[in-house]
Every structure is written in structure tokens, then in C-alpha cells.
Amino acid sequence: MFLKHKIFGKLFNIFTKSKINDNLVSFIIDSNESFSGNLEYIKKEFENRGNFQFHFYYKDKLSLSSLKKLATSKYVFLNDNFFPLAFMDFNKETLVVQLWHAPGAFKKFGGSVENASMLKLISDKTDYLIITSTYNESFYSEAFQIDKSKIKPLGLPRADYYFEKHDIDRLRNDFNEKYGINPDKKIILYTPTFRENKEYNNVFNYLDLNEFNNKLSDEYVLVLRLHPKIKKFYSDDIAVNGDYIDCSDYKNEQELLLLSDILITDYSSIMIEFGLLNKPIIFFAYDLDNYLSNERGFYLDYKKDLPGPVVHTTEELIDVICEGIDTSKLKSFTENQFNQIDGEASARVVDFVLKEGGKNG
Incomplete structure (x- = not known):
């Protein structure tokens, strides 16, 4: 090579x-x-x-x-x-x-x-x-x-985007029209990352969509943005009856962050950028023990240092959203990650x- x-x-x-x-x-x-x-x-x-x-x-x-x-x-x-x-x-x-x-x-x-x-x-x-x-x-x-x-x-440099003037109402209206979303619903953006262990790459083997939507769909819509490497683990027949909106190919990722009310991720650095917006983050780590044992590891203590709650099951995820997401660590975490x-x-x-x-x- x-x-x-x-x-x-x-x-x-x-x-x-x-x-x-x-x-x-x-x-x-x-x-x-x-x-x-x-x-x-x-x-x-x-x-x-x-x-x-x-x-x-x-x-x-x-x-x-x-x-x-x-x-x-x-x-x-x-x-x-x-x-x-x-x-x-x-x-x-x-x-x-x-x-x-x-x-x-x-x-x-x-x-x-x-x-x-x-x-x-x-x-x-x-x-x-x-x-x-x-x-x-x-x-x-x-x-x-x-x-x-x-x-x-x-x-x-690209984080300057979040400090520019954006017509959020227009962006959201365009988004609603494109995907047929009720304008009264809040957007939950889910950005699962790639795992070396293929067993854990189809997150819908671990996230119960029916249960998620039964409890939350009156108030929220789930928007999915897949890591490019894990698209092959999904099939088109998963998305039925508006279970989620697939925005994996949405051109402007930063615009998605701007429009979203809550971020769900696992091991993706996108959460650091989302922290600039001072909006809630949840870490859905259904395979945490395996990830800690077999993947590349972290520069921080995953269980103690993250700027939002860590959950492992669909039930825990729903409960955190319904009961209110703890953001008490978000400000200090973001200030550690950005000098200015x-x-x-x-x-x-x-x-x-x-x-x-x-x-x-």
C-alpha cells in the first residue's frame, strides 16, 4: 500500500x-x-x-x-x-x-x-x-x-454555521412538506454509528419501533440518519405506516441538527456538535458492554462523563423522553470541547x- x-x-x-x-x-x-x-x-x-x-x-x-x-x-x-x-x-x-x-x-x-x-x-x-x-x-x-x-x-470552521442567521420556520416548513410531517410534532433525530461487530448494526433489532411510536408518536416523529457503512443492514420493508423518516441521504446534516429537538445517538461524535445547540441528547447504547470490550474505546468515561442519559432498552429510552431529559451536564461538557x-x-x-x-x- x-x-x-x-x-x-x-x-x-x-x-x-x-x-x-x-x-x-x-x-x-x-x-x-x-x-x-x-x-x-x-x-x-x-x-x-x-x-x-x-x-x-x-x-x-x-x-x-x-x-x-x-x-x-x-x-x-x-x-x-x-x-x-x-x-x-x-x-x-x-x-x-x-x-x-x-x-x-x-x-x-x-x-x-x-x-x-x-x-x-x-x-x-x-x-x-x-x-x-x-x-x-x-x-x-x-x-x-x-x-x-x-x-x-x-x-x-463549519460550526460557524450554527451562529449564522437561518429562517428556521421556512426550513421546517420545507422539511414538513418533503416528508409529510405534522408541523406540530417535534423531531427526534436518531444517528446510530457503525459497529465492527455486524450483529449490532441493525438498530431495529434493539429499538422496538411499534412501542416507541405507540408511546411517543402523538408528540414526536423519529428521523433516522444512518452511517453510510450500515445502510446494507436495513431493508425498505422496515419503514411502514410512517414508523420513521429516513434522512440518511439528506444532503445537509447540519440543517438536520438545527431542525431537531432531541438527538439520540450512541457512539457518534455528532453529539459534540449538537451540544452547541444546547438541546437534549440521549445515548441509546444497547450494546455497550460489547462495544467497551471489543471496539476502539473512548477518551472519556462513557458511563460518567456524557452530557445526557445513557439508556440500554426501548423502555428506558421512552421513559427518559416522557419524564424529561437531564441536560445538567451539557453546558460544562460543551465548554470542555470548545474553547470558544x-x-x-x-x-x-x-x-x-x-x-x-x-x-x-
């Missing part, structure tokens, strides 16, 4: 002696533009600052002309892993910034759970890693195998890059 990354690096390095374009900003991205939110917000912020040029390098397409633009960029941003970076020798005038797509620290990842040699090579070629809080610096240092001096807790909660993360990142982050500044 490393061979193709090394070949890519050698091709890239052909162009690194070319003159740097001080106004060129490059973004490394998948063709399907997954995890593109941070990059879009950084691009918008650069557009507000002056006459910059932008280049998107699609990492699953090999183009020599695109490689040359990447090699001659003053600023390079990425939002996910890009293994060829380990073998790419950027010009000393280029600044390489990893924004990472997830906020805070919840599930362990990277060097916290696997061999870290490749990650160390990548981090050696990365100038800065942007995270959301000082509290999580040690976790990210371990996960990325990166020196803490390169970590900057400036925020999650103000909608200015994109501005902080670009300020840092332009004014403080230059290697030669």
Missing part, C-alpha cells in the same frame, strides 16, 4: 522547486466532497480577505497539472487523512494545515488505537493541526502523533494562517 503513496510523493516532489504563488490556496478533498464543510468555510473566509485564488485537489484523481498547482500553493488545507502526505516534500514557503472533520474528542482514533508510524510521517509534513479545545490537545497529539506545538485550538463558542472559528483560523502561521513571518 505504501508503494503507491511513495510514487505519488515522487511525482509531487518534481514540482516543489517551482515558484510559490502567494495568493494560491489549495484544498485536498475527495471527489464526493465528503467532509467538505470546513474547507468551504475557510474558502469563504479567504474570499473576504482579498484576491486569493483557489484550487481543489481531488485526492482520488491523478492530474499532473493539478499536482503542480498543489505544489506551488502558499496555503494547503485538508480535512481528513491523506497518506501520500508522508512522502510529499512541500516547499518551505507552503503552509500545510489539517482542519480535521470532527469536533472534540470522543471515540479513540488514529495513533490511540493503531500502529502510528505512518501517522508520524504525515504529521512531520503537517505544519498545524486545528482542534476545538485545549482540553483535547493530549488526545489529538496521540491520535495524530504530532507535537503539541503544532496543535492550535482555534475551533471547527462564538461562530468565529473560520476567522480565527485564517487570521492565524495569514498573520501568525507563516513559517517566514
Whole structure:
């Protein structure tokens, strides 16, 4: 596997002696533009600052002309892993910034759970890693195998979305019309994550939809957003008589969070982002013992540190919703995960890059 990354690096390095374009900003991205939110917000912020040029390098397409633009960029941003970076020798005038797509620290990842040699090579070629809080610096240092001096807790650029002006009434009306939802009902968003143990991936083997709807459907509608890896564990015949609304392919995940009144999740980091909205979160962990024993683990104590109640059965889930969801830990939890909660993360990142982050500044 490393061979193709090394070949890519050698091709890239052909162009690194070319003159740097001080106004060129490059973004490394998948063709399907997954995890593109941070990059879009950084691009918008650069557009507000002056006459910059932008280049998107699609990492699953090999183009020599695109490689040359990447090699001659003053600023390079990425939002996910890009293994060829380990073998790419950027010009000393280029600044390489990893924004990472997830906020805070919840599930362990990277060097916290696997061999870290490749990650160390990548981090050696990365100038800065942007995270959301000082509290999580040690976790990210371990996960990325990166020196803490390169970590900057400036925020999650795409989280600026929640501080923009949105016409919630119009968005909700459009949502109601699209899915045939009663406007008087509150939305419960359920976002189960992927399990390595296939036995636990069909959540409807553990969530009793009939019981859930019998008790709650007068007041709530259940909206499901599946992790892409677990769609194959579901069949279309599950959804009958309006049991739930499948929004797995809904384009704007952040809009779903904005519209939802309650979040049900299990081991997904989406709960950290939802915490910015100061709305209730429930953790439906029907397979917790197995997950703790056999999956990758957490940076926190799952049973004690979460910002909402942990339930294990449909009955417990219904009871928590009916009796009222404890949100007493939500504020302090969110403040641990974000140094600043103000909608200015994109501005902080670009300020840092332009004014403080230059290697030669």
C-alpha cells in the first residue's frame, strides 16, 4: 500500500522547486466532497480577505497539472487523512494545515488505537493541526502523533454555521412538506454509528419501533440518519405506516441538527456538535458492554462523563423522553470541547494562517 503513496510523493516532489504563488490556496478533498464543510468555510473566509485564488485537489484523481498547482500553493488545507502526505516534500514557503472533520474528542482514533508510524510521517509534513479545545490537545497529539506545538485550538470552521442567521420556520416548513410531517410534532433525530461487530448494526433489532411510536408518536416523529457503512443492514420493508423518516441521504446534516429537538445517538461524535445547540441528547447504547470490550474505546468515561442519559432498552429510552431529559451536564461538557463558542472559528483560523502561521513571518 505504501508503494503507491511513495510514487505519488515522487511525482509531487518534481514540482516543489517551482515558484510559490502567494495568493494560491489549495484544498485536498475527495471527489464526493465528503467532509467538505470546513474547507468551504475557510474558502469563504479567504474570499473576504482579498484576491486569493483557489484550487481543489481531488485526492482520488491523478492530474499532473493539478499536482503542480498543489505544489506551488502558499496555503494547503485538508480535512481528513491523506497518506501520500508522508512522502510529499512541500516547499518551505507552503503552509500545510489539517482542519480535521470532527469536533472534540470522543471515540479513540488514529495513533490511540493503531500502529502510528505512518501517522508520524504525515504529521512531520503537517505544519498545524486545528482542534476545538485545549482540553483535547493530549488526545489529538496521540491520535495524530504530532507535537503539541503544532496543535492550535482555534475551533471547527463549519460550526460557524450554527451562529449564522437561518429562517428556521421556512426550513421546517420545507422539511414538513418533503416528508409529510405534522408541523406540530417535534423531531427526534436518531444517528446510530457503525459497529465492527455486524450483529449490532441493525438498530431495529434493539429499538422496538411499534412501542416507541405507540408511546411517543402523538408528540414526536423519529428521523433516522444512518452511517453510510450500515445502510446494507436495513431493508425498505422496515419503514411502514410512517414508523420513521429516513434522512440518511439528506444532503445537509447540519440543517438536520438545527431542525431537531432531541438527538439520540450512541457512539457518534455528532453529539459534540449538537451540544452547541444546547438541546437534549440521549445515548441509546444497547450494546455497550460489547462495544467497551471489543471496539476502539473512548477518551472519556462513557458511563460518567456524557452530557445526557445513557439508556440500554426501548423502555428506558421512552421513559427518559416522557419524564424529561437531564441536560445538567451539557453546558460544562460543551465548554470542555470548545474553547470558544462564538461562530468565529473560520476567522480565527485564517487570521492565524495569514498573520501568525507563516513559517517566514
